[in-house]
Amino acid sequence: MTDYQTPDVVLQTLEQAIDGVVVLDEDGRVVLFNAAAERLWGYGRDEVLGRDVGLLLPTDVRSRLDTPRSTDAIIGSRSEVPMQRRDGSRRWGSMSISRIEVGGKCFLTAFIKDCTLQRQQREQMDVLSLAANETDNAVIVTDHDGCILYVNGGFSRMFGWTRAQAVGHYPSELLQVPKASAARWRLAGAGLFRGEELVRDLHGHPLWCSVVANPIFDTRGKPTHSVMLLTDITRTKMHEVLQNKVLEALVREEPLVQVMDLVCREVERIAPEVKASILRVDEQGRVHPLAAPSLPQAYSQALEGVLIGPSAGSCGTAAYRGEPVLVSDIARDPLWADYRHLALPLGLLACWSSPIKNSDGRVVGTFAFYYQQCRGPDELHQRLVDLSLHLCALALEREAARAHIRQLAFYDTLTGLPNRALLLAEAEQAIARVEAEDAELAVLFIDLDRFKQINDSLGHPAGDELLRVVAARLQEVVREQGIVGRLSGDEFVVVLPHCGSLLAAQIAERILQRLAIPHSVSGVGLITLASVGISLFPCNGQDMESLLHRADMAMYQAKNSERGSFRFFSEEMNRRAQERMALESALREALANGGLSLHYQPQVRLDDDRVHAVEALARWHHPWLGTIPPNRFIPLAEECGLIGELSQWVLAEACRQLADWRHRAIDVPAVAVNLSPPDFHDPTLPQRIQALLQRHGLSGADLVVEITEGLLLDNNPLTRDTLGAVDALGVRLSLDDFGTGYSSLSYLHHLPISEMKLDRSFVSDLRAGSAAEALTRAVMNIGRSLELMVIAEGVEDEQQLALLREQGCPVAQGYLFSRPLPAGGLEEWLRQRR
Template sequence: MRPSAAAAEPLVPSSAQDALLVVDHSDNAVVVCDGAALITYVNRGFVRMLGYAPEEVIGRRPSDFLAGPHTDPETLEWVRSQLHSQQGYRTELLVYAKSGVPLWISAVVNPVYDAERNVRHILGIYTDITHSKLHEELHRKVLGAIVHEQPIHDVLTQVCREVEKIMPEAVATVVGLDEYGRLHPLAAPSLPDSIASVIEGELAGPMVGACGSAAWSGQAVLSTDIERDPRWQAYKAPFLKLGIRACWSSPIKASDGHVLGTFALYYWESRAPDEFHQRVVDVCLHLCALALERERTRAHMHQLSFYDTLTGLPNRLLFNSRTEQMLLAAARRESTAAVLFIDIDRFKIVNDTQGHAAGDALLRELAKRLGAELSEVDVVARLAGDEFVIAVPDCSAEEAANLAERLMARLAQPVNAGRMMLSPQASAGVAMFPSDGWDVDSLVRHADIAMYRAKSEGGARIVFYSLEMNQAMQERLALESALREAVRSGQLRLHYQPQVEMDRDMRLHGVEALLRWRHPEIGEISPSTFIPMAEECGLIDELGRWTLEEACTQMADWRRRGIPVPRVSVNLSAINFEQQDLPAFIGNVLGKCGLAPEELMVEVTESVMLAQKPEVLANIDAIHRMGVPLSIDDFGTGYSSLSHLHRLPISELKLDMSFVRDLEHSASARSLTTSILRIGESLSLKVVAEGVENEAQRAVLAGLNCAVLQGYFVSRPLSPHSLERWISLQDTGD
């Protein structure tokens, strides 16, 4: 069926009265002005939106009464200039209702011409865009501030100020929540600083005002009357004094749901938030969460970049930066400063025997103790491992010595490390500014040299840097370089010290391979010098493998020529035992040399044998399963536990020479030796006494039924040729 002509015509008002009725029902504000921009008509939408009755605005320009404290003056001037252009325009402007409430409007203004093209009227249509504009403005300004990495206080203050522009009935604040659950005011631009101190550092909880309660519960908290709200009893006085009567606080949550802080609106009257407030706060919570998460990420990155993850102390980078500033200030004042380099003595034993978790716990405790003894202007850092460095401004040499002694005493207080109670000892080196160096690197290096001297003198002492030490360190570095060359160029050799059975014939039990180094210019260098050096410079694994391969090659040669050496013992380091391929290496060497596993004895120190490192334990077990016997060297000097000892796959104990040395004159040495020998008997282990130098010591050991002797009383370490001659003399009875 075709529609009638009347039905097809558009529905339009039948009169001017009907037109005004439609306009009055619009949510938009409609304003009609004359050619001079004076108001001649406003609709009811204008009254509802802005609160002015028609009689209050007729005959006035809109810009004269709608502008307010935060209206953009440039936009306002531009609007007034359009009167003379006789052109239509569109703009957005922050204006104020009669009540003083600000709101954003979108204004579309067009001229109405008469037949002669003169402006007869000016028609303006205002749309309330407060929510969308606030959303836009907040995002533009806050995200811009975040992108430009403005301080978090400035970013959050921006949020609060933007909210307060369009919400004069409220004051906005942001409070942060730290990892320990404590509150920290971050932004409150319209409140006095004294208000922040009321909650600074308070532990969030159900009775800590609206913000503390919201942070604690993770839910929004409304206090419509803080004077009577029990949650406010301890905090209300300063707020009531300002005239604040209500508070609505909402938790700011990270993307994973945990609470970062709170965003709060404080009201000057007892009230609840309306729908507009709720929409605004939703936007603010999102932006505050972005800003706080960005800040936490940045803080975390800063922590990783400038702080030691284990102890929380500054790392080398931050130490250098702060100390450089300290030295510049000291130079301007012509003052002195001190740098202390502290290293924990025998720390490696804790790691080896108790595991890295115990070592880490010990370092954290020692770092805490160091920090407790220092002032705010001092700089303390952990450089690596068990090394700490401290910079102290305006410090004389005497004051540095006193501080070092105080630190050493504090560090030496007993501390639990795993299953042990330790009294840690430390060595300290001190370098002074400016006499020992003008820059951080020089002072740290010189303090390190002094610390090294303190360790070489027995540890647990304080040494000040001197030029002579620097010369000694240069010589040591040259010697370290020479050792690397010695490994490559074949300057190293092995001597062998016999071990004999404690019987009438003193039969040969085996020989221990001992490393020797003759420098082409310096001559013989003691193992007590170059072995610790090899450990420090990373050569010890290579030396251990060279020794084992050389000893097995020599053993194979003796076997081919019928020289009756039962076995050769080789001492391997802790570093050797941490290498995953050690069992395979030993197996390859034995196979290449054609030796049976029992013809090699692998010696390892007590601390390594009792280590809790999985790779060490796995290697010990694998070597034992290969049939290679294991010996504990220097037994009795470490931290042995019988509960561990009986489970270890060992064949031999080597009694440390420190016990043997005192056998003649010390009852306690004889008692300890007797105990070790009885342990060996109970576990069916051979006990080898090292360092036997005279008949009296031999006699005591014989009386205690010691099985095997080794030392100068039997023979000095010998070259392979000299050992062969020694064996032939033993066989002939000479």
């Protein structure tokens, strides 16, 4: 200020001011530049005074400040201006400018202080708050007490709460943090904490968040604020949860179907818009549903066994191609032509299926998403499928490995039959079951004859082939009836629950016959002979070990006696079995070659002494075995399934004979034929009887069918129907051996019976005043009240006859009248009575 008088004090004040002071004249030349300004710009005042102010400004802003308007705009206010120091560095100054007039001239006085640091901090803050607002993560700033001061836009987007709603609350309350972690959240202001938390948004929806809380301390180290950063990790977490749950299920060895069900359910929990389905693909290329918890069972069942192929829906095609198949419109896509009728009624409009491959790259299953709109997968679905395919492959491979281990551990690799360990275990279980049911069980020990020679002469591969053939044939014979296993070498074992000596002998015989069918091994025709030993539970042993040992001993006896035969462990059974076998084949022969005949025993009416009917009784006379009584051959025929044939023959012969008598005017009112309970399991019996009657010109009333009391206990559902149908033909039903069995009187009432035959054991004991007399009298009374004809059997003497007559017995049969006689004998008997 050289040209003007200025009080020293003012100058001194300006000189000492903390702010830089720059005064410009009207031409923009610097006329005052204090010490603070020197420090600010790095210029000495002698370098600046008298120079244009532009020297102090960055070159790029000089021109902008050149105009008077630009200067006017900032007068009277504080603004930030860019500065350029002598060394070229740039700073920011916070400047206030005022205009003064001295001696008619205008001056501009500027007070400036360095605000570079504040400006930088502010800029940084702006960027930070922009970042904080725009990020998808939620940011919460709390005070030292943990109460919300600020939340960013990400918070509102994530949880639905606006900033105004959130401020003043505790984050743990707002986000419904579980009680266990709420205290930790409240203390977030005091120290760093990190964690993963399941929180809830405004609508109560769960979200998994990763939480990082950073406390902010003042200069004295006291916490003043806390900044919390919350990241939504729901999807990641869901994946993790899915993976962990499935892996845990695998570790717990849960069944495959359960694991697959879990995968579907977890996936549907994460993406409720899909219905997941998992199918297994077998080695033959057929699919088998494993899990589809949200699809109806009938839908999955309809897919069972479907063959994969080039146009087999989404799954069958994906399995066939080995790559994912997306059908976004099931109604139109040709891949679904054969299956859309199953899916569309259920509202399934799109299906995206991916093949599940094992570690060899083979397709072992499919994993599909069904949609109820025409659409494809989104990114989440893609991620879920990627993860699930992995888990499913793991589960399927584990299952395959387990099956393989099971196969190796419990099955014979050569024949595929259960090995010794499995056989023994299953046999013990079967024994326990039959024991509880009070039933029998047979163990057959089978050893091939001359196996070693075959092995030695044809080589081991031929021996192996033979063993496989034997195994297959044993299974064909036994089927579901029992367990077939291979013990070692050429030793096989068959365990037959619910099997007594007769059936065991029959099965042993069938096995020997089946094995003896010639077959070719390594191009050589072979007939396999074997020896079979049989032991029976409970009579030969109580456990598998002793039964096996005894069957083995019996097998050795068979081998030593006759090749290709079977033996029981017990001699008695051997004898009976041999006898039965011989008798059975003789009976077959007799039936086929007319070796049977019928005898007839008259039944006499006691009121007028006329013949009521004749009972046909089967007779078998064998050329070597002699006469075999019906009490032996009838049960045998029942046991070996010949009774139907026998009964048919008896019915036909009895009808033929009666027709013949009628033809020859021999007066026989009716013929009674005995039928066995199994005859009534055949629903064609009534038709066959009807056909016979027709063929011989007889009516239903000419025939009586005698049934035993055992039939009344028969719970085969066919029995009653057949009985009813026989009755409907007009054929009378007669209840044989009345009083010996378990007849409940209600049966008599409910079944279509018209006669009852008082068993001969009552008649034989019949004497005046005896208990038998009281019983027969009671039977007569029952007959009368139920309007049933009573026939007393086995009447041998006059005393019995007199008592029966006195009791009002209507009909009697027995040696007193006649023994059962051949047809001719009966005719003679009838003639003599005339």
